[in-house]
Amino acid sequence: MEVEEDAVAAAAASAWPGSSRRRHLLQFLLHASKRLDLRPIVKYSALEFFAGRFLPELPRKLGFCGARSGRAVRSWLLEPLRDSNLELFALVAVWIASKIHDLRPLSVKSLKALGDRIIADQHFTCRDFANAELVFMEVVEHNIGSSSIAFVYLEDLLIHFREISKLGDLLDLDVCMEILDILYETEDTSLLFNSPCSLAASTLVAAYAISVPKQTWEFPILPWGLLHHMMRRKS
Structure with missing residues (x-):
């Protein structure tokens, strides 16, 4: 019975956040990448960090849909989990990728300026970006290796x-x-x-x-x- 419950929870978690919402978030990240004129390796690393690691891990870390995790993550950026907050995490993925691949990484001020223009209904501070980076890293358990891009x-x-x-x-x-x-x-x-x-x-x-x-x-x-x-x- 427990195995069946775990299977149902895993299936529900894999379906989160829903195809339309996920598509919107990926379009948002691609749009941000174009606005920032990112190098390809930075853009595709950010896509992998966000779409391949962060989004799939969130249900397990937050207990969505009954999904289980041995380690919960708590932050005001995740409770409630608004679209604007997820868009912030998409920009954070770009920031992390830039730190890995660029000799002169993007500044948090440049990301904040872009966020002010393209994130609707919310203006995040530079400190919010720093906090979101910590949450992002905790959710993915610091799995930001870029060899499997x-x-x-x-x-x-x-x-x-x-x-x-x-x-x-x-x-x-x-x-x-x-x-x-x-x-x-x-x-x-x-x-x-x-x-x-x-x-x-x-x-x-x-x-x-x-x-x-x-x-x-x-x-x-x-x-x-x-x-x-x-x-x-x-x-």
Whole structure:
């Protein structure tokens, strides 16, 4: 009986915060990334931190939908959990990613200024950003390693592809990133979010189908992508 309850709780937690709300939050983060003119690695790291780690952990940390956690997180930023607060955490994900990848990270003042413009019905202070960062890190249990980012795998796949086939020169990284943005924004392939390797391989195959003329489709892109994906997961 307890196993069944845990399974129901896990299923309910995985469905949180709902597709429309989650889509809004990811669109918000992508919009913020564009406004801040982030480098790709910063943007996609922020997306992974927020969508792949923070949002899935929140139900377990707060006990939503009966989900269990050995360690609760309490903060006024989570009680109640308004959309404006979640948007603040999205900007915090950007801030953390910038600290990891930028020689001159974004300042909290620049993030606050942007938040004042794009977060509706709320103006957060610089101290609120600092507090939100602490809460964010506690929720994800300081899991902010950036080795398993879809963009990192995508760059690696594209480099390898160009090394073994001239058709790789027809693939533009910008096209790959546009596809990756659409996948994040629409969540049409949300099942792939838990596997950055799969997300990167799917993106490369889609870019290949779009960019390479059909008459030159000689390279076995699907088997190669699958093989490369399997090798990366084993390493």
